[in-house]
Amino acid sequence: MEGNSSGEPAADQLMTTTSRHQFGDDPDEPAISISVIENMKEEYGLFVWPCSIVLAEYVWQQRLRFSGATVVELGAGTSLPGLVAAKVGAHVTLTDDANKLEVLDNMRRVCHLNKLHCNILGLTWGVWDASIFTLCPRIILGADVLYDNDAFDDLFATVTFLLQNSPGSVFITTYHNRRHAVGIIILNS
DSSP states (O other), X not given: OOBOTTSOBOXXXXXXXXXXXXXXXXXXXXXXXXXXXXXXXXXXXXXXXXXXXXXXHHHHHTHHHHTTXXXXXXXXXXXXXXXXXXXXXOEEEEEEXXXXXXXXXHHHHXXXXXXOOOEEEEOOTTOOOGGGGGOOOXXXXXXXXXXXXXXXXXXXXXXXXXXXXXXXXXXXXXXXXXXSXXXXXXXXX
C-alpha cells in the first residue's frame, strides 16, 4: 500500500473499499457475486448508491431479458447494474462523464477485478461526439441519473437519441426521490 513519507497510507486510500454484492435466490449460495471498488472521497461516481443496487437486482431478476442483449449503462459510476448485465451474458458498454477520468479508470479496474469484458466509454450527456453514434443498445440503463435538475435536458436528449437510433430499445432507470422511496421507470422507443 502506498503512503506518505511517514509510511502512513494516503488519505484517499483510507477512504477506498471493495464492496461485494451477491445476487441469487438463495442468500446462502448466491448465483453471482460482483465486487465493486468504492471511494468515499468522490462526490458521486465512486459510491454504490441504493438505486444502483435496486437496478442491479432488477437486471438479475430479468436476466433472461438481458442475456445476449446489447446494453449501455449511462452515468454508470461504480457500474453495478452493468456488471450484473455482463455477468448474465449481455454485451455491455459502461459510460460516465468523459471528464471524470478517475471514474472511468475505476470502471476498468472493476471489470478486471470481476473478470468481465465491458466497453468503457467517456460519454458526456448532450455532447454529440463520434462515440455516441456507434451505440445501438437494446437496453439503456441509468441508476440514479435523475439527481441533478440542471442535467435533465442533456440526459433526456442523450436517451432520446439512443432510443431513436435503436428502434425497439428501452430505457430503464431507477431514481431516488430524496423525500420518499426508490422507483423504477421504463421507457420504450
